[in-house]
Every structure is written in structure tokens, then in C-alpha cells.
Amino acid sequence: MRFQPIDQYSAGLKADTRASVYQSTKSTHEKRTKLLFDQFADPDRLRELAGEIKQHAIENLDTYLPQVEARLKANGAQVHWAGTAESACATVLKIMRDRGATKMVKAKTMVSEEIELAHFLEQHGLEALETDLGEFIVQIDDDHPSHIVRPIIHKNRREIATSFEREGLGAYNDDPGTITRRARHFLRHKYLEADVGLTGANFVSAESGRIVLVTNEGNSRFCLAATKCHIVLVGIEKIVPRDCDLSILLNLLGRSGTAQDLTVYTEFISGPKAPTQPDGPEEMHVIFVDNGRTEVLASDCREILRCIRCGACLNVCPVYRQASGHAYRSVYPGPVGAVLSPLLMKDKFPQKADLPKASSLCGACNEVCPVNIPIPDLLLRLRNRAKEENVPSPGTPPMGAWALMASQPTAWKAALAGGKLLDYVPTKLIPVPALQAWADKRALPTWRGGEFRKWLRQRAK
Amino acid sequence: MLNTERSPITGKRVQLMATCLCDAFYDDVAAATVEVLEHLGVTVVFPEGQTCCGQPAFNGGDWTASRRVVRHTVRTFAGEDPVVVPSGSCAAMMFHGAVLEFEKESDLPEVAALGRRTWELADFIVNGLGVKTWPGSYPATVAFHRACHTRGTASGEAALALLGSIAGLKLAQFGEGEQCCGFGGTFSVSFPNISSAMGDLKLEHMRAANPDVVVSGDMSCMMHLGGLAAKEGKPVKTLHLAQVLRDALKTAKA
Numbered sequence: 081m082r083f084q085p086i087d088q089y090s091a092g093l094k095a096d097t098r099a100s101v102y103q104s105t106k107s108t109h110e111k112r113t114k115l116l117f118d119q120f121a122d123p124d125r126l127r128e129l130a131g132e133i134k135q136h137a138i139e140n141l142d143t144y145l146p147q148v149e150a151r152l153k154a155n156g157a158q159v160h161w162a163g164t165a166e167s168a169c170a171t172v173l174k175i176m177r178d179r180g181a182t183k184m185v186k187a188k189t190m191v192s193e194e195i196e197l198a199h200f201l202e203q204h205g206l207e208a209l210e211t212d213l214g215e216f217i218v219q220i221d222d223d224h225p226s227h228i229v230r231p232i233i234h235k236n237r238r239e240i241a242t243s244f245e246r247e248g249l250g251a252y253n254d255d256p257g258t259i260t261r262r263a264r265h266f267l268r269h270k271y272l273e274a275d276v277g278l279t280g281a282n283f284v285s286a287e288s289g290r291i292v293l294v295t296n297e298g299n300s301r302f303c304l305a306a307t308k309c310h311i312v313l314v315g316i317e318k319i320v321p322r323d324c325d326l327s328i329l330l331n332l333l334g335r336s337g338t339a340q341d342l343t344v345y346t347e348f349i350s351g352p353k354a355p356t357q358p359d360g361p362e363e364m365h366v367i368f369v370d371n372g373r374t375e376v377l378a379s380d381c382r383e384i385l386r387c388i389r390c391g392a393c394l395n396v397c398p399v400y401r402q403a404s405g406h407a408y409r410s411v412y413p414g415p416v417g418a419v420l421s422p423l424l425m426k427d428k429f430p431q432k433a434d435l436p437k438a439s440s441l442c443g444a445c446n447e448v449c450p451v452n453i454p455i456p457d458l459l460l461r462l463r464n465r466a467k468e469e470n471v472p473s474p475g476t477p478p479m480g481a482w483a484l485m486a487s488q489p490t491a492w493k494a495a496l497a498g499g500k501l502l503d504y505v506p507t508k509l510i511p512v513p514a515l516q517a518w519a520d521k522r523a524l525p526t527w528r529g530g531e532f533r534k535w536l537r538q539r540a541k
Numbered sequence: 542m543l544n545t546e547r548s549p550i551t552g553k554r555v556q557l558m559a560t561c562l563c564d565a566f567y568d569d570v571a572a573a574t575v576e577v578l579e580h581l582g583v584t585v586v587f588p589e590g591q592t593c594c595g596q597p598a599f600n601g602g603d604w605t606a607s608r609r610v611v612r613h614t615v616r617t618f619a620g621e622d623p624v625v626v627p628s629g630s631c632a633a634m635m636f637h638g639a640v641l642e643f644e645k646e647s648d649l650p651e652v653a654a655l656g657r658r659t660w661e662l663a664d665f666i667v668n669g670l671g672v673k674t675w676p677g678s679y680p681a682t683v684a685f686h687r688a689c690h691t692r693g694t695a696s697g698e699a700a701l702a703l704l705g706s707i708a709g710l711k712l713a714q715f716g717e718g719e720q721c722c723g724f725g726g727t728f729s730v731s732f733p734n735i736s737s738a739m740g741d742l743k744l745e746h747m748r749a750a751n752p753d754v755v756v757s758g759d760m761s762c763m764m765h766l767g768g769l770a771a772k773e774g775k776p777v778k779t780l781h782l783a784q785v786l787r788d789a790l791k792t793a794k795a
């Protein structure tokens with residue numbers, strides 16, 4: 081393979097898909113920036129502060145995890161710990177089997193994608209229905225999300241209308257309002273048939289044990305209102321120390337992710353329904369998922385665990401805009417995914433060691449990240465790790481000979497004189513693959529090696 | 542990537558880090574840098590042994606190779622004088638990148654010390670020397686490309702202040718100015734499709750503003766954008782900020 085897999089994927093991407101991704105990410109990014117800078121005197125200071133809060137939280141998980149467990153139990157919830165994806169899936173299965181449950185309605189959660197819960201449950205004869213519109217469309221198309229906030233950013237409404245028609249949800253109609261109404265109508269019945277409602281959690285407060293959920297469609301509320309058992313699937317890094325930390329994080333999350341002051345629904349769930357409450361789940365289970373996070377915490381890339389999954393780094397990323405999410409072959413694409421996805425592979429890191437290369441290191445992701453994650457630095461660390469582990473890297477020129485030359489002035493000066501040859505060789509005949517890759521797309525500048533030094537010497541005379 | 546703990550400037554002598562790109566392709570940019578600095582009364586010393594800042598290998602992930610070059614650079618630029626470099630990217634390599642790859646090395650202090658006295662050219666002129674306006678005229682519409690490695694630094698604003706003060710020079714506004722040109726070092730050759738698509742988008746935005754010339758503080762971006770445009774048979778004129786400043790000076794002296 082001459083070039084990187086993500087570059088090849090991008091080259092083959094349909095123009096339509098690229099256009100959908102570009103338009104949508106660009107417009108969200110621009111609205112996000114306007115909103116933050118219109119409303120706050122110094123949004124960058126806010127991002128730094130939020131980053132400090134989350135950094136503190138992840139570095140003190142040993143304190144906060146037992147604390148949150150005690151709070152949750154006091155609130156009447158049951159707490160489970162899942163070290164791996166398999167054990168998280170098995171825990172969900174056991175909870176459902178114990179209740180004799182067969183049908184689950186799901187709100188959008190990235191961890192459930194990460195552990196491939198829906199497929200697992202289906203394999204065990206249980207139904208797990210996505211109720212977030214985007215995830216629902218992904219599910220009926222047997223597709224994968226391509227963005228962590230907008231799972232179907234890669235699809236246009238004509239494709240969605242076709243899928244709906246195929247699924248018997250009505251004759252072809254690509255009006256977004258109609259599509260939403262039809263999905264809603266279909267799902268309403270499903271909520272009533274379901275036994276279990278599963279959600280993720282955007283934050284969990286160690287102080288109060290409150291689960292915080294933000295959505296825009298209200299589907300998570302239906303999941304909870306209609307079922308008797310609420311399962312929360314949450315990564316261990318979602319803990320925040322205090323309820324008041326949520327003010328800054330929620331203020332940044334909506335604005336960064338979807339350019340909203342606040343998402344339409346923000347739920348704070350303290351536990352199962354109280355005896356005095358007429359509705360709501362009588363049973364609540366919180367499953368804390370590790371699945372590689374402890375290793376990330378122990379690595380020199382732990383800052384990535386601050387991530388609040390807002391998607392802003394995907395939206396601003398010029399590489400994501402060109403390649404779309406599926407190029408990353410991972411649940412988490414884009415800049416955050418280029419760091420997190422290889423790390424979550426644990427000892428299979430080499431399989432995704434190409435992801436951190438998919439960046440011009442422009443730093444736009446760092447500039448928009450609401451928790452100020454130094455993503456480019458982490459990408460660089462992972463590139464170095466790949467090199468140290470001898471993972472082959474297609475298209476990346478070897479650096480050893482260059483380093484030798486660039487640390488010896490005499491060799492360097494000789495090379496400056498030698499480069500002149502470049503001007504006379506047709507680019508097709510250039511033996512160095514990197515130069516060829518350059519010259520396929522761009523004209524080479526005229527070689528002027530050593531000319532500046534000559535100029536200096538002449539002036540000195 | 543703010544260079545916060547910068548050493549104060551004493552005296553008016555600097556060491557010039559010309560960059561490997563100027564050494565190999567853009568001699569006029571390095572010459573213009575010398576002339577611009579000398580106009581400001583600065584004595585420019587060029588350490589002969591200089592090669593490259595080490596960034597290609599750093600970005601490529603080969604930190605062992607990169608550190609070798611950085612160590613050479615640290616030896617070459619010994620002393621206390623500020624180091625001025627006509628590239629935001631090489632400057633950021635010295636005060637940020639090199640520090641990152643030397644985190645666990647015993648010679649980190651020497652590397653960090655060089656970073657603290659390394660300045661990108663426009664930043665040095667405006668914030669180091671306190672020169673806020675530029676004499677002479679340059680009658681042209683200029684699209685200024687702010688290189689990504691100056692994000693969070695004072696360089697972009699400094700360059701715009703200088704350009705904006707030149708008589709006759711009009712700064713063109715264009716879309717998505719904060720987006721990357723797509724160069725990205727080794728990225729440009731290992732991701733040639735994405736890299737060139739990013740560059741094409743940048744060129745499209747710039748061309749819509751009808752500039753006479755595209756100017757940047759970094760020749761790497763210009764090499765990529767100019768090279769793309771030339772290959773497509775629709776060349777654009779690209780210049781380094783130092784060349785514009787030097788050319789404006791000529792009109793002031795004439």
C-alpha cells in the first residue's frame with residue numbers, strides 16, 4: 081500500500097457524502113464559534129477551566145469512583161463494574177434475564193456502540209431498539225455511526241427516505257418533518273412494549289450520584305417513562321466531582337456540540353422512582369465500563385479521558401471533513417477518535433496506529449475542545465509510539481538518513497549542492513516515493529540549495 | 542502553543558535560523574529577513590552549522606531521529622542571543638515540539654532554554670522590538686494565510702498589524718481563514734489526496750477574494766499552495782511576509 085488507509089478511503093468517498101459532511105460540520109462549527117464568543121468574554125478561559133475540572137476528576141478516580149458508588153447505592157440504584165466490553169454486555173444480559181425482559185429501548189450512547197451491545201443482545205434473542213432518530217436510521221440500514229453526535233452525518237435525506245420506504249414506514253417522502261413524524265409514530269408503540277430502557281450518561285456527579293443526560297429528541301425520557309427498569313451504561317471517565325461543576329460543563333457542551341445554549345432536554349436522575357412517584361423505573365442499574373480506560377489513564381495520553389463527546393473537534397477538523405467518519409474504522413472517529421480508538425485497542429494498538437497520522441497537526445481541534453485537550457500533542461505521542469513498536473507506516477518517508485545528514489553540517493552542505501539535480505529529472509523518474517507523492521499533486525519549487533549562504537558570503541566581502 | 546516564558550530581549554544582536562526550506566528553495570526569503578532585521582538596527586549572525594529544526598522527524602513520529610537533529614540545533618545556536626526564524630512552524634518546534642519530545646531526556650533544560658529565546662519573525666519585530674508599523678508602500682491586495690503553528694501565539698496578529706500599516710496594501714478577507722492549508726509535513730506525502738483537497742479548498746476561498754498575492758509567515762504552506770496552483774495550471778503568486786516588508790522598505794528608501 082502506497083498511502084495511508086484513511087487517505088485512500090477519502091479518495092474513494094462519494095462527492096455527495098463529502099458534501100453532506102462538509103456542509104453540516106462547517107455550519108455547526110461556525111455557529112458554535114459565534115455563540116461562544118458572543119456570549120462569553122473569554123470562552124477560552126472557560127475551556128481551560130473545564131479541562132482542569134475533568135483532569136482533576138480523572139486523576140482522582142480512585143477517590144471518586146467509591147464515592148459515586150456509595151451515593152448511587154444510597155439513592156437506591158444498583159452499581160456494577162465491567163472491566164471489559166464482554167463483561168459489560170454480560171451484565172446487561174443478566175439484568176434482562178433476571179427480570180424476564182426481552183425488549184429494550186435504547187437512547188444514544190457511544191459506550192453501547194463501543195461494546196457492540198445491540199448486536200450482542202440480538203445474538204441472544206433479545207431486542208434492542210435504537211430510539212435516537214440518527215441511531216434508528218443507522219440500525220435499520222445496518223450501518224455504523226460516522227459522527228459521535230450526528231450518527232448519520234454521512235447520509236442525505238433522499239437516502240433516509242429510501243430506507244424508510246424499504247422498512248415499510250410509508251411511501252417515499254424525503255421531507256425531514258415527515259421522516260421525523262414517521263419515526264416517532266413507529267417508536268411510540270415500541271416504548272410501550274419495552275421492558276428495559278437503556279441510556280448512557282454525559283456526566284455522573286460523585287457528590288450526589290446524579291446521572292446527567294442531555295438529548296435533543298426527548299427519546300431518553302420516553303425510555304425511562306415507559307419502562308420499569310433503567311440501565312445506565314457509562315464509561316468510568318464520566319465522573320465529575322461536584323454538582324456545581326456541571327454548570328460550566330453543561331454550558332460548554334451544548335454550545336460546543338450543537339451550537340445550542342443548552343440541549344433541549346437535560347435530565348438529572350438521582351435514582352429509581354420513589355414510592356410516592358406514580359411513574360418511572362422501579363429498578364435502576366448503573367454499569368461502569370472500563371474497557372481499556374485504566375490503561376489510557378496510565379499512559380502519557382490520559383488527557384483524552386477528559387473528553388465530553390461534544391463532537392466539536394470532528395466538526396472543525398479538515399481531515400474529518402474530507403474523509404468522513406467511516407474512514408477511521410472505529411466507533412470514535414475524527415481527532416478524538418484518532419487518539420482514543422488506537423488506545424482502546426490495548427495490545428492491538430498496531431491495527432489502528434495509522435489513525436494518529438491522519439492529521440496535518442493544524443491544532444484546530446485543540447482550539448475548539450471544551451475541555452482543552454491537547455489533541456495534536458497526543459497524536460504526536462502516538463506516532464512516536466507506533467515508530468517505537470515498529471508498526472509499518474505507508475507513505476511516511478524514513479527519517480534516519482535525513483537525521484544523520486541534518487546533524488552534520490558538512491553532509492548537509494553537500495546535500496544542498498546535490499539537490500540541483502532535481503531540476504533536471506522528470507518527476508516520474510524521481511526515485512524517492514515521498515518526492516513523487518509530492519510531485520503528483522504539486523509542482524516542485526526550483527532548487528536553490530546553498531544560494532542564501534552564497535549571498536551572505538558575497539555581502540560580507 | 543503560546544511561547545509564554547520567553548526570555549527578555551537584551552541588546553540588538555540575533556542569531557538567524559534560516560530554516561531548511563529557505564536553505565534549499567527560498568534563499569530570497571532568508572535574504573529579505575536579514576535586510577528587514579538590519580533595517581531595524583539589528584545585527585544578524587548566521588550560525589554556519591545550522592541545518593533543520595528537527596520538525597520533519599518529530600511530526601513523522603521518529604522522535605529518536607528528531608532529537609538527534611534538535612541536539613545539533615541546540616549546539617549550533619549556543620549563546621544568549623535571541624534566535625529569529627522566518628517561520629511560525631519552526632519557531633513552535635523549538636518552543637513546543639522539541640520540549641515535548643525531550644520530556645524524559647536529561648538535556649531538556651538546554652532544549653527548553655533555546656525555545657525560550659526563539660522568536661518567529663513577525664512576533665519578534667512587533668512584540669520583541671516593539672515596532673508596530675511599517676514604512677513604505679506596497680500597492681497590492683494581499684491574502685494573508687495564518688499558518689496553523691502560530692495558533693495561540695502572537696505571530697498572526699503581529700503580521701497582520703505590520704501588513705495593515707503598509708501604505709497601499711489592502712488585506713483581502715476570505716472564507717475559513719482559520720482552516721489549515723493541508724501541508725502538514727509528512728502528512729502532505731502520506732495523505733496526498735486529503736492534503737491536496739484541503740489545499741484546493743484554501744485556494745478556492747482565496748481566489749474568491751481576488752488577491753494579487755498570497756502572503757504567509759511560513760514558506761511550507763506557500764510551497765504547498767503555490768505548488769498545487771502551479772500544477773493545476775492556475776498559478777498564484779506567493780510571498781513570505783519578509784519579502785513584502787523588504788519590498789515596501791525599498792519604496793521608502795527610494
Ligand code: SF4
Nearest residue numbers: 387388390391393449
Ligand atoms: S476531544 Fe474535545 S472537542 Fe473532541 S469530542 Fe471530546 S470534548 Fe469534544
